[in-house]
Amino acid sequence: MEPSFLQWLADPGLSHFLILSAILFSLGIMAVLSKRNVIMVLMGVELILNSANINFIAFSRFTDLSLDGHMIGLFVIIVAAAEAAVALAIVLNAYKRFKTINLDDISMLKG
Amino acid sequence: MEFTAILFYVFAILTIGSASIMVFSKNIVHSAFALMFTLIGVAAIYVLLYADFLAATQLLVYVGGILILILFGVMLTSQESAKLNFKTVTVNVVPASILSVTALVLLTYVFTTTQWASRNLETPQETVEILGTMLMSDYLLPFIIAGVLLLIAIIGSILMATRLNSKPTESN
Structure with missing residues (x-):
């Protein structure tokens, strides 16, 4: 058992990259759920998007997905850029109105 | 151990380490800078997967664009009564840890036990020209x-x- 595990460790393949992305995903979930600062939540979302991207590109390298995975990763990056711009504009507006960016304090539907 | 394996582990440790610093740091500016190293590590992982164009795009868009936006957001929203406050509030630590560890265990179990339909690795080539043709x-x-x-x-x-x-x- 032990030598085969060491051999598995010494040769990075598809599952290594998938496990790396799983760790990044769980760290992103942790940031989104436990932080009360809007910008920290946004950073957690970026982490989750990056882990999904690693998955796409690892599958594109190691399976028959070929370059379609790269394409999907490219579009994920584009949408993440648009999302970050709009989300930060919303955060600035909320800060202007509520004087805080703590998610628990921003609870009014009609400010 | 091959050189590629060593590089993979170096960049994986860089990515995961700075991502955990980002999540568990109390100071939001430290978190933003740790996020920068995470994104650079992810770009290096893309290079190891022979995605050269995507690695360059990751560096340009994430490190050069989104991270600067996030830092501006931090600066513009951290003022509290004429002094800066970079502390972040952490709540729900136990449920969030349980949920994320559950997600990690489940994902790792699925990823390691599935027989993926892998193919023989061909010699990689530059992806920029092919990606441009596909986009058009x-x-x-x-x-x-x-x-x-x-x-x-x-x-x-x-x-x-x-x-x-x-x-x-x-x-x-």
Whole structure:
């Protein structure tokens, strides 16, 4: 058992990259759920998007997905850029109105 | 141990280590800078997967764009009564840890026990030319839609951000 595990460790393949992305995903979930600062939540979302991207590109390298995975990763990056711009504009507006960016304090539907 | 394996582990440790610093740091500026090293590590992982164009795009868009936006957001929203406050509040630590560890265990179990239909690794080639051809043929419609989406996002965020200067009493 032990030598085969060491051999598995010494040769990075598809599952290594998938496990790396799983760790990044769980760290992103942790940031989104436990932080009360809007910008920290946004950073957690970026982490989750990056882990999904690693998955796409690892599958594109190691399976028959070929370059379609790269394409999907490219579009994920584009949408993440648009999302970050709009989300930060919303955060600035909320800060202007509520004087805080703590998610628990921003609870009014009609400010 | 091959050179590629050593590189993979170096960059994986860089990525995961700085991501955990980002999540568990109390200071939001430290978190933002740790996020920068995470994104650089992810770009290096893309290079190891022979995705050269995507690695360059990751560096340009994430490290050069989104991270700067996030730092500006931190600076503009951290003032509390004329002094800066970079502390972040952490709540729900136990449920969040349980949920994320559950997600990690489940994902790792699925990823390691599935027999993926892998193929023989061919010699990699530059992806830029192929990606350009694909963008202009098979992916033409998503490409145009992404352009329209970016235009809408720019107009929307400019509108929302410039309404900051108007008085809050005169809505509409």
